Amino acid sequence: MNETNPAMQMAFDYLETTNTVVFLTGKAGTGKTTFLQRVRQESKKKMAVVAPTGVAAINAGGMTIHSLFQIAFGPIIPAGNTRPEMHYSPEKKELLSSLELLIIDEVSMVRPDVLDQIDLILRNLKGTSQPFGGVQLLLIGDLSQLSPIIRDEEWMMLGRYYSTPYFFSSLVMQKAPYVKIELDHVYRQKEQVFVDILNEVRNQTISPGNLQLLNARHQPGFRPTAAEPYITLTTHNSIAQQLNNEFVEALEGQEFEFVATIRGEFPKDAYPTETNLKLKTGAQVMFVKNDSSAEKLFYNGKIGVITRIEPDTVFVRCGQEEREIAVQALEWTNIKYQLEDQQINETNAGSFAQIPLKLAWSITIHKSQGLSFDKAIIDVSEAFAHGQAYVALSRCRTLSGMVLRNPIAANNIIGDPAVARFNEQAKSLKPDEERLERDRELYRQSLLAELFNFNGLQNRVTGFEEAATDMEKDIFNVAEKLSQQLATYQPERIQKAAMYFKDKLTEATGNLHQQIPVLMGLSKDKETKAAKADKLIQWMMARIALMDHFSQNTFIATTYLEEKRKAQDQAGSDQSNSYVKALNEKPNQQLFDQLMAWRDTAAEKENIMPGMVLSEKTVAAIAEKLPPTIKALGAIKGVGPQKATQYGPQLIAMIRSYLQETLSAEMEQGNLF
Numbered sequence: 001m002n003e004t005n006p007a008m009q010m011a012f013d014y015l016e017t018t019n020t021v022v023f024l025t026g027k028a029g030t031g032k033t034t035f036l037q038r039v040r041q042e043s044k045k046k047m048a049v050v051a052p053t054g055v056a057a058i059n060a061g062g063m064t065i066h067s068l069f070q071i072a073f074g075p076i077i078p079a080g081n082t083r084p085e086m087h088y089s090p091e092k093k094e095l096l097s098s099l100e101l102l103i104i105d106e107v108s109m110v111r112p113d114v115l116d117q118i119d120l121i122l123r124n125l126k127g128t129s130q131p132f133g134g135v136q137l138l139l140i141g142d143l144s145q146l147s148p149i150i151r152d153e154e155w156m157m158l159g160r161y162y163s164t165p166y167f168f169s170s171l172v173m174q175k176a177p178y179v180k181i182e183l184d185h186v187y188r189q190k191e192q193v194f195v196d197i198l199n200e201v202r203n204q205t206i207s208p209g210n211l212q213l214l215n216a217r218h219q220p221g222f223r224p225t226a227a228e229p230y231i232t233l234t235t236h237n238s239i240a241q242q243l244n245n246e247f248v249e250a251l252e253g254q255e256f257e258f259v260a261t262i263r264g265e266f267p268k269d270a271y272p273t274e275t276n277l278k279l280k281t282g283a284q285v286m287f288v289k290n291d292s293s294a295e296k297l298f299y300n301g302k303i304g305v306i307t308r309i310e311p312d313t314v315f316v317r318c319g320q321e322e323r324e325i326a327v328q329a330l331e332w333t334n335i336k337y338q339l340e341d342q343q344i345n346e347t348n349a350g351s352f353a354q355i356p357l358k359l360a361w362s363i364t365i366h367k368s369q370g371l372s373f374d375k376a377i378i379d380v381s382e383a384f385a386h387g388q389a390y391v392a393l394s395r396c397r398t399l400s401g402m403v404l405r406n407p408i409a410a411n412n413i414i415g416d417p418a419v420a421r422f423n424e425q426a427k428s429l430k431p432d433e434e435r436l437e438r439d440r441e442l443y444r445q446s447l448l449a450e451l452f453n454f455n456g457l458q459n460r461v462t463g464f465e466e467a468a469t470d471m472e473k474d475i476f477n478v479a480e481k482l483s484q485q486l487a488t489y490q491p492e493r494i495q496k497a498a499m500y501f502k503d504k505l506t507e508a509t510g511n512l513h514q515q516i517p518v519l520m521g522l523s524k525d526k527e528t529k530a531a532k533a534d535k536l537i538q539w540m541m542a543r544i545a546l547m548d549h550f551s552q553n554t555f556i557a558t559t560y561l562e563e564k565r566k567a568q569d570q571a572g573s574d575q576s577n578s579y580v581k582a583l584n585e586k587p588n589q590q591l592f593d594q595l596m597a598w599r600d601t602a603a604e605k606e607n608i609m610p611g612m613v614l615s616e617k618t619v620a621a622i623a624e625k626l627p628p629t630i631k632a633l634g635a636i637k638g639v640g641p642q643k644a645t646q647y648g649p650q651l652i653a654m655i656r657s658y659l660q661e662t663l664s665a666e667m668e669q670g671n672l673f
Helices: 006-017 032-042 054-060 065-069 090-098 112-126 152-158 171-175 192-202 208-215 237-250 388-394 417-429 433-451 455-460 471-483 491-522 526-550 557-573 579-584 589-606 616-625 630-634 640-669
Strands: 021-026 047-051 101-104 136-140 178-183 231-234 255-259 261-264 276-280 284-287 303-310 313-317 325-327 330-340 343-354 357-359 362-364 376-378 402-404
Touching: 006 021, 006 032, 006 178, 006 433, 021 032, 032 047, 032 101, 032 136, 047 054, 047 065, 065 112, 090 112, 090 330, 112 171, 178 417, 192 208, 192 388, 231 237, 237 276, 237 357, 237 362, 276 303, 276 357, 284 313, 433 526, 433 557, 455 471, 455 526, 471 491, 491 526, 526 557, 589 616, 589 640, 630 640
Parallel strands: 021 136, 021 178, 047 101, 101 136, 231 362, 231 376, 376 402
Antiparallel strands: 255 276, 261 343, 284 303, 284 357, 303 313, 313 325, 330 343
16 A cells, blocks of 8 residues: 555654654545554554544554543643643553553544643653653544534633644644644545545535535435435434434334443443344344454444344345345453553453444444445534534445435535644645654654663662662763763764763662662562562663663664663563562572472372461471471471371472582582682
8 A cells, every 4th residue: 555655654654763743634534544553563662542532442442542641531721841640550650651652543533731731741751851751643633524522611711721622732732843644545435526525525615516516415305225225424413313213113023132241441432332232133234343354244334234133143234245244242342551571562451242233224423433334324404513514425435325315505514714724834744755854863863862861760769769879970960961962972972971871880780789688678568669679670771781782883763772672671571680589489499399399299199188288388487497307397387296207208308309409509500619
């Protein structure tokens, strides 16, 4: 696709080789969703995908903005540089701090105060004044489609700070350098006449001739036959529900009810269909999920008619297709993000399992966004919001597949002058190869600044200051001075700086290793202290590895990202310096493991519970005290004379064998001399 779509390739190049904010827009059907999926599959950056609503988030395969950032739903007054109230868990802070790319889908519905709050949160977490804390944003959406929903009383508050309710009026977007890339190749519609009409509707410039062509699709009193899978798009939810109820109640035959299975967390506003789905044979339905099997029998938005129903299967025939599709319950997942081994991974927070169908004689225009229909009846005579007419009309693949319930008047095509003004001003934001090269160099500079940024170390060293007395003068102060001159540094000076910090970090790590055990011994919560110590040492080890590489090699952006990932993976997987592991390890861990295995085998032979042979606590005491005789074994709490006599010979033999092996190993290593 990209060989014939230079705009799409330009957008991908921007995401892979810069950290410039990208606003990716385009008419309906130009491949914005396809591009999102490509980025998710191919990008090497640590990313999260969010959307303003539950349904949009599920469709994009991400989370809602409010859920990821724990933002309130009401208006947020801009706080400038004030530190926001962030009641985040340490895990959430770590996750958001590690973000490199944030994708916001359906950004046309995002309010400006929400974007400003994201900027404030990321700047504070990352410890930098860069917009969004240096995280790259990919904003996907079409401003000619649905706009943010803001009540009058909310706008009375926000209107004092923002000129429009759109994301581009946010304070951060006024200062953040960004590019606007517009996809212009329409994949959904093939008829040029229809594409031209949609363009004019989108721009609120429809000519009398094209309006006449459009209204030629008005067929008064049109009622499709059962063999014609038309869906009615309407402005109000109550109208859509009424139409669906009227049609389904008119059908004869038994009504079947399918109840959804909901596990874990799955927000109600993201339910893809009804939890109690009532269907009848003859009902017109729409698939609400893509077929993930190799056959690809259905897709989200495909219309069909139910031919028969069995207890767990609904059979659907679509249009002129001869084959019935056997439809059984499928599962949607509500994902959350978590940081594992320095990588952002998707985890399943909850699921919604249901027959992937919904009644489809009618649907609201709002819920149709992102769908495509072969045959649709459209009623926008009561359109009340910007973009409604365009969204409805652009759902259709062909002009001939559309029927208008009422004629469309020019005043039904509602646009927002603020969007028109922005689109005109944003023409200068279209990038070319020269701009791309400049932004690549700026990205290199920002990664270089990141290499010598020790805010992460300052945050992690809290609680261990006594063991890091020289860090302030040797690392933090030097890095602060360096940051002011870094842009002028030649490659050899960068290498010297990397060598300096490698040596200082190595020295500091050694000091920490000596003193952390003492500080842990004084701590009331040793487990928390040990976990913090592990994070601190891992950060330092990863940065030492990076400094080591760039003390010997020229700094290149792509190499930096690869080396950073390798260093983090290595530091995360290296358990040799783990204080959590050391804290949880029992004295003579190897012997303890052998004794536990022996205990389980003995219990199995005697057909009793393992704890009836010896408790785990007693086994740990034996491993720690290493009793040399059966009498000494019997004196250990939990053993006693009877068990010492019964199990003593085997246990003492294992202890002696362990001591002999340990002695031999130490002699080989020269530790005894």
